[in-house]
Amino acid sequence: MVKIYNEIIKESIFKEKLDNGLTVLMMPRAGYNKNYGIFAANCGSIDNKFYHPETNEPVEVPDGIAHFLEHKLFESQKEDVFSAFASLGASANAFTNYNMTAYLFHTSDNFLESLETLIDFVQDPYFTDENVEKEKGIIAQEIKMYDDDPDYQVYKNMITGLYHQFPIRIDIAGTVDSIYKIKKEDLNLCYNTFYNPGNMLLFLTGNFDPDKVIEIIKEKQIKKDLANYPEIKRIYPDEPAYVNQKIITKKMDVSQPLFRLGIKETLIPDSPAELVKQEIGTLMLLDLLIGKSTGLYQDLYTEGLLDDYYVNYYVLEKEYGYAVIGGRTRDPDLLFERIRNGLRKGIKEIKTEDFDRIYRKTLGEFIENFNSFETVATEFISYYFKGINFFEIMDIIKEIDLEYLYGRFEEFFREDRFVRSIINGD
Amino acid sequence: MENINCFKHLKTDNDMELYICKTKKFKTNLLQIFILNKLDRETVSKNALVPFILYRGSEKYPDSKSFKIQLDYLYGAELNVSVWKRGELQIINFSLEIVNEKYLPTDEKLNKKAILLLKELVLSPRFTEEYFQQERDFIIKEIKSIKNDKYTYSLLRCYQEMCRNEPFGLHKLGHVEDHERLNREDVYEQYQRVLTESRILFFVIGDIDEDALYDGINNSFDFKHKQDRNINQTYVKSNVAEIKEIEEKMNVNQGKLVMGFRTGITRNSHLYYPLLMYNGILGSFPHSKLFQSVREKESLAYYVSSNIETTKGLLIITSGIAVENYEKTRKLIMEQVEKMKNGDISDDEFNWTRASLISTFKTMADSNRGLSSHYLLGLINDQPEPVPESIDRLNAVKKEDLVEVANRISLDTIYFLNKKG
Numbered sequence: 117m118v119k120i121y122n123e124i125i126k127e128s129i130f131k132e133k134l135d136n137g138l139t140v141l142m143m144p145r146a147g148y149n150k151n152y153g154i155f156a157a158n159c160g161s162i163d164n165k166f167y168h169p170e171t172n173e174p175v176e177v178p179d180g181i182a183h184f185l186e187h188k189l190f191e192s193q194k195e196d197v198f199s200a201f202a203s204l205g206a207s208a209n210a211f212t213n214y215n216m217t218a219y220l221f222h223t224s225d226n227f228l229e230s231l232e233t234l235i236d237f238v239q240d241p242y243f244t245d246e247n248v249e250k251e252k253g254i255i256a257q258e259i260k261m262y263d264d265d266p267d268y269q270v271y272k273n274m275i276t277g278l279y280h281q282f283p284i285r286i287d288i289a290g291t292v293d294s295i296y297k298i299k300k301e302d303l304n305l306c307y308n309t310f311y312n313p314g315n316m317l318l319f320l321t322g323n324f325d326p327d328k329v330i331e332i333i334k335e336k337q338i339k340k341d342l343a344n345y346p347e348i349k350r351i352y353p354d355e356p357a358y359v360n361q362k363i364i365t366k367k368m369d370v371s372q373p374l375f376r377l378g379i380k381e382t383l384i385p386d387s388p389a390e391l392v393k394q395e396i397g398t399l400m401l402l403d404l405l406i407g408k409s410t411g412l413y414q415d416l417y418t419e420g421l422l423d424d425y426y427v428n429y430y431v432l433e434k435e436y437g438y439a440v441i442g443g444r445t446r447d448p449d450l451l452f453e454r455i456r457n458g459l460r461k462g463i464k465e466i467k468t469e470d471f472d473r474i475y476r477k478t479l480g481e482f483i484e485n486f487n488s489f490e491t492v493a494t495e496f497i498s499y500y501f502k503g504i505n506f507f508e509i510m511d512i513i514k515e516i517d518l519e520y521l522y523g524r525f526e527e528f529f530r531e532d533r534f535v536r537s538i539i540n541g542d
Numbered sequence: 543m544e545n546i547n548c549f550k551h552l553k554t555d556n557d558m559e560l561y562i563c564k565t566k567k568f569k570t571n572l573l574q575i576f577i578l579n580k581l582d583r584e585t586v587s588k589n590a591l592v593p594f595i596l597y598r599g600s601e602k603y604p605d606s607k608s609f610k611i612q613l614d615y616l617y618g619a620e621l622n623v624s625v626w627k628r629g630e631l632q633i634i635n636f637s638l639e640i641v642n643e644k645y646l647p648t649d650e651k652l653n654k655k656a657i658l659l660l661k662e663l664v665l666s667p668r669f670t671e672e673y674f675q676q677e678r679d680f681i682i683k684e685i686k687s688i689k690n691d692k693y694t695y696s697l698l699r700c701y702q703e704m705c706r707n708e709p710f711g712l713h714k715l716g717h718v719e720d721h722e723r724l725n726r727e728d729v730y731e732q733y734q735r736v737l738t739e740s741r742i743l744f745f746v747i748g749d750i751d752e753d754a755l756y757d758g759i760n761n762s763f764d765f766k767h768k769q770d771r772n773i774n775q776t777y778v779k780s781n782v783a784e785i786k787e788i789e790e791k792m793n794v795n796q797g798k799l800v801m802g803f804r805t806g807i808t809r810n811s812h813l814y815y816p817l818l819m820y821n822g823i824l825g826s827f828p829h830s831k832l833f834q835s836v837r838e839k840e841s842l843a844y845y846v847s848s849n850i851e852t853t854k855g856l857l858i859i860t861s862g863i864a865v866e867n868y869e870k871t872r873k874l875i876m877e878q879v880e881k882m883k884n885g886d887i888s889d890d891e892f893n894w895t896r897a898s899l900i901s902t903f904k905t906m907a908d909s910n911r912g913l914s915s916h917y918l919l920g921l922i923n924d925q926p927e928p929v930p931e932s933i934d935r936l937n938a939v940k941k942e943d944l945v946e947v948a949n950r951i952s953l954d955t956i957y958f959l960n961k962k963g
Binding site: 124125126145147148149150196198199202203204205206207208222223224225250251252253254255256257258260261263264265266267368369370371372407408409410411413414417418420423424444473474476477478479480481483484486487488489542 | 565566567568569570605606607610611613614615616617618619620639640641644645646676679680683684686687689690691692693792793794795796827828829833837841842843844845862863864890893894895897898900901904905907908909910
């Protein structure tokens with residue numbers, strides 16, 4: 117087991133790769149009553165086409181399968197999984213995003229028993245025609261809930277405007293039609309392809325002794341004999357650099373229009389460190405150009421073109437990337453013009469002191485992450501799947517300077533990569 | 543176990559209450575100010591505007607950009623202003639969270655700077671006509687936009703109909719038509735009244751030097767203040783004369799069913815812990831009756847749960863369903879409520895709920911904001927409860943107590959957001 121100490125945070129992470137391929141990360145935290153465990157598979161909604169692990173033929177599974185699988189792993193032949201956690205005083209949950217599916221619990225007592233319950237239910241699928249059928253009504257209501265959510269709709273339309281082919285344009289939960297096509301055989305295929313220990317990560321944090329915990333995990337994993345599995349071969353479509361649709365408008369029951377400007381990323385570095393540098397650098401750049409401490413944001417706010425429910429962020433994964441800027445507005449067209457001109461003007465006005473300020477902010481936010489078990493766990497997992505240890509982030513950030521950001525501006529803020537998504541009131 | 547009664551109770555020279563929790567657990571220090579006001583139609587809109595106008599600019603930080611620049615500079619400190627409702631109290635909240643300097647390559651005294659920033663915000667506002675006008679427009683838009691989020695909207699509508707003639711029915715941000723009639727002077731006067739007369743609680747959580755912090759706050763916040771002690775006058779109603787049924791139609795894909803009950807049980811009632819158990823068994827966990835029946839057995843909903851408000855004494859059940867399943871779901875929910883009344887509770891349900899609640903209590907102190915908001919609720923109800931005591935009292939609850947709770951609970955209002963056409 118490797119121990120990595122971080123000078124800034126003054127905490128350690130313990131890392132071990134088991135013989136069956138499973139990676140375990142542990143961060144003990146003194147003084148806490150809470151223990152938190154999360155077991156993640158590097159399998160998200162974008163993994164809908166791949167080579168069949170046995171026949172080696174390309175297969176395509178129904179949209180929403182990763183999320184459906186997340187729901188159904190809670191079935192067990194022995195006892196209800198929620199009940200098993202409840203009997204330990206623990207509570208369990210799960211989530212699926214574009215890139216991963218994660219199962220988690222938190223508890224004060226019975227940490228080891230809860231951990232065993234978590235690992236067992238994820239490693240012991242139990243799908244029947246009946247329990248698969250039963251889930252369809254539940255997931256259909258989950259989908260319909262998002263259909264009525266204007267914030268989700270304005271985002272989703274932006275994504276479909278940005279992408280022609282790439283499967284993030286498909287809803288994570290799928291559609292009511294696609295999930296009704298799902299059969300237990302589909303779930304088994306996905307499970308057998310993606311849920312092998314080499315494609316998974318277990319992250320634990322709380323008040324425990326890592327040496328003792330790793331021994332127990334090893335002992336239990338050896339008994340399961342999960343070591344043999346074929347290589348995962350995912351199939352992603354070719355995605356053009358230009359956007360799919362420049363403007364997407366929809367009507368919903370909203371009090372004032374919602375607006376999102378999406379910007380498509382076309383440059384995706386191969387090296388994990390470069391990937392993360394670009395991710396955080398672009399986030400800093402957005403903050404410098406149109407963050408809440410800029411004159412541009414203040415002007416837009418004062419003119420009633422944006423309010424406090426304002427978003428600006430950048431996402432970069434190994435397969436795709438995009439920026440989002442937007443909020444509620446009285447005039448989406450005027451807001452777009454103002455943002456477009458403001459970005460061009462803003463890049464010329466950035467001073468060294470502005471950069472230093474945003475650097476201090478980035479450092480503070482990195483430290484603050486460590487107040488929340490949930491945040492720490494999610495960050496460690498998503499960076500692990502990108503090939504980076506989250507502790508190393510600050511070293512990468514130190515490489516970023518203003519020159520780099522100027523270069524980023526030129527290559528990223530190109531108007532042929534802009535998409536506008538608008539929700540108007542009825 | 544670090545527990546929730548880590549708070550040291552202090553008073554400033556001008557009669558503000560100061561609660562300090564010294565703990566090494568967090569990477570940040572959290573400073574919060576809560577100003578407690580009676581929820582009242584006359585003042586609710588004015589009070590709601592105050593924190594947002596303050597955040598627009600002060601003498602030293604003349605516009606919101608200057609505030610934000612200073613926050614970035616203080617290593618991304620986070621300053622939030624908000625308005626809460628607890629029982630029939632309207633609470634103005636200022637929260638500042640700042641990284642503890644021991645994690646930074648600096649000798650800067652960040653706590654001192656944080657206190658000065660809060661002081662600027664609260665005591666030296668510019669309060670211009672322009673800021674008043676703009677924030678009033680924003681708050682009106684904000685109130686109108688509640689309907690965008692159908693979950694929150696349906697919940698609020700149920701509370702509103704249920705407590706139509708009680709202060710609790712007021713929205714925490716006030717009324718659109720009242721905001722339209724306000725002028726800057728009304729709001730400014732109200733701001734000064736609130737500052738001099740309301741009960742003010744100051745919370746600090748983090749690895750701090752308690753004496754230095756006390757001095758810093760006591761010396762900086764030396765404004766004229768004398769608090770009105772008897773502030774929580776929440777009216778707790780337990781009888782329901784007639785069940786109200788409200789249906790509203792909008793362009794939606796999913797119906798929202800919200801059922802409001804009166805419990806008449808608040809935090810200082812002897813039935814408070816039995817009520818926690820009751821609510822847990824009925825609907826706040828995945829093993830609860832509502833989740834198991836409505837979702838797991840009948841596949842009617844993705845979410846269904848019950849929640850309690852323990853200052854006013856209310857219980858709310860909420861679920862998102864296909865509109866054609868309205869009658870069926872409503873009936874199924876009432877069957878679960880009926881089971882609670884008949885004492886139809888298994889040992890597993892009872893024991894699992896108790897274990898889950900104990901875990902919730904024990905882990906509460908692991909979140910700084912969770913810790914303060916829980917302790918605040920205890921203070922409002924004159925019942926700040928240390929964790930070990932809460933656990934003892936949960937352990938003492940018997941199944942019979944739940945029947946007593948069940949017999950006090952009555953359905954008041956059924957609200958249904960239906961599909962148009």
